[in-house]
Amino acid sequence: MGCSCCSTRCWLIAGSVTGALVCLLGVILIPVGNLVIENTVKQESVLEEGTTAFETWNSTGTPIYRQFWLFDVQNPDDVVANGSNPQVIQKGPYTYRTRYLHKENITALKNHTISFMLPSGAIFEPSMSVGTEEDNVTSINLAVAGVYSLIDHTVANMLIQLSKATLFQRRTVRELLWGYTDPMLKSTLGVFYPYNNTFDGPYSVFTGKDDITKVAYIDNWRGYPTVSFWKDRYCDMINGTDGSSFPPFLDKKKPLYFFSSDICRSVYGEYEGSEDLKGITVYRYTLPDSTFASPTINPHNKCYCTNYEATNNCTMAGVLDIKTCTGSPVFISLPHFLHGSPDLLEVVDGLRPDDVEHKTFLDVEPTTGFTLRFAKRLQINMGYGPSKEIKILNQIKHNTLLPILWLNETAMLDDETADRLKTELFGRVAMLEVVQISLIVIGAVLCVLCLIGICVQHSNRRKVIA
Known part of the structure; x- marks a missing residue:
């Protein structure tokens, strides 16, 4: 019984730590992701062959x-x-x-x-x-x-x-x-x-x-x-x-x-x-x-x-x-x-x-x-x-x-250009935001649930000892 409780407690502690790390990863991805987006936009905004800006600039579409x-x-x-x-x-x-x-x-x-x-x-x-x-x-x-x-x-x-x-x-x-x-x-x-x-x-x-x-x-x-x-x-x-x-x-x-x-x-x-x-x-x-x-x-x-x-x-x-x-x-x-x-x-x-x-x-x-x-x-x-x-x-x-x-x-x-912009640029930005928010929410929920589980287990143990 003691071993089982110890095993459950270990899993809950591990879950809460994992949740906290996942949540922290989501938080870290916000500035990192923004930096990646910023660098990507800057690279694609340069007027030289091969960039989105150059293609748009020289297009007659x-x-x-x-x-x-x-x-x-x-x-x-x-x-x-x-x-x-x-x-x-x-x-x-x-x-x-x-x-x-x-x-x-x-x-x-x-x-x-x-x-x-x-x-x-x-x-x-x-x-x-x-x-x-x-x-x-x-x-x-x-x-x-x-x-x-x-x-x-x-x-x-x-x-x-x-x-x-x-x-x-x-x-x-x-x-x-x-x-x-x-x-x-x-x-x-x-x-x-x-x-x-x-x-x-x-x-x-x-x-x-x-x-x-x-x-x-x-x-x-x-x-x-x-x-x-x-x-x-x-x-x-x-x-x-x-x-x-x-x-x-x-x-x-x-x-x-x-x-x-x-x-x-x-x-x-x-x-x-x-x-x-x-x-x-x-x-x-x-x-x-x-x-x-x-x-x-x-x-x-x-x-x-x-x-x-x-x-x-x-x-x-x-x-x-x-x-x-x-x-x-x-x-x-x-x-x-x-x-x-x-x-x-x-x-x-x-x-x-x-x-x-x-x-x-x-x-x-x-x-x-x-x-x-x-x-x-x-x-x-x-x-x-x-x-x-x-x-x-x-x-x-x-x-x-x-x-x-x-x-x-x-x-x-035109519609084709609008769809391309939304897919290639804004779609990636939206996907990154979804990943960031998902990591933060999932990590936070996992951490909180595990902490609640630890508290419940601790309370039950005190009752048994009493």
């Missing part, structure tokens, strides 16, 4: 689309004859698939950077559009708006009258977007001309091989570490990545910086909240209202103000003059002048800014830093105003920035 809404002017004759506000309605979307070509001239450099060129192309997608590329739109005459802004008005008037040009013109969607031969300037004009068969770059970005916190950060663009459009050290900085990915392990308290060649400057997104995207938790980052705020509100924007007349001595919010970058008198804004000065909406009828529909956002997976969904929304505008020298502008009463179109460049990971 996820389709990127540009949707265009063109503003159709309803009262062009009334604007010219009486100086009335232009009344516009938006027509769209007209959708094109873009970024469907692989990066070119990918070259690994010595300073842990990799260079490449981004080819540009656009394929019309009829099934995702409201009409065809041959639909007509009445818009501002690009040539007239150009000579109004760029050359002496007396000379401009001569050109306009000799060619019998008008302030507004009727063009097809294809012509307005991609180019047509202008009868006044005898050259090809278009909002995005030239685009097809052109390249953005070259870019040089850090691979993250020596410092993962710099992965995908732009080292230089077109051979320079800064731009020279703004003639200011702050505004000419190239900050962050191109927006397609960021260093892993995001801190939602810190903004994400990225450079956009479309607007010739760097911007940043602030954490807005978490979203569920095909079963994956992502952080949503949006541009703050201060991005295009006037220098009176955001002093950092002072160096972006290069056109004092068009911006009311830099007091106007919501627009960015990119003439110093593109050579064309074009102003960038958010769609429908979202977050813009009231003056912009007072001289154009039919605009309805909406904070949900017209804002730019990035949805970034916080562990890997991959951008899994984004919507880049911008509006293209050109200006005209009163002029004594230009006859067709004699009746115009107000300086007007007229929207030509707004675009939504968007992409979202």
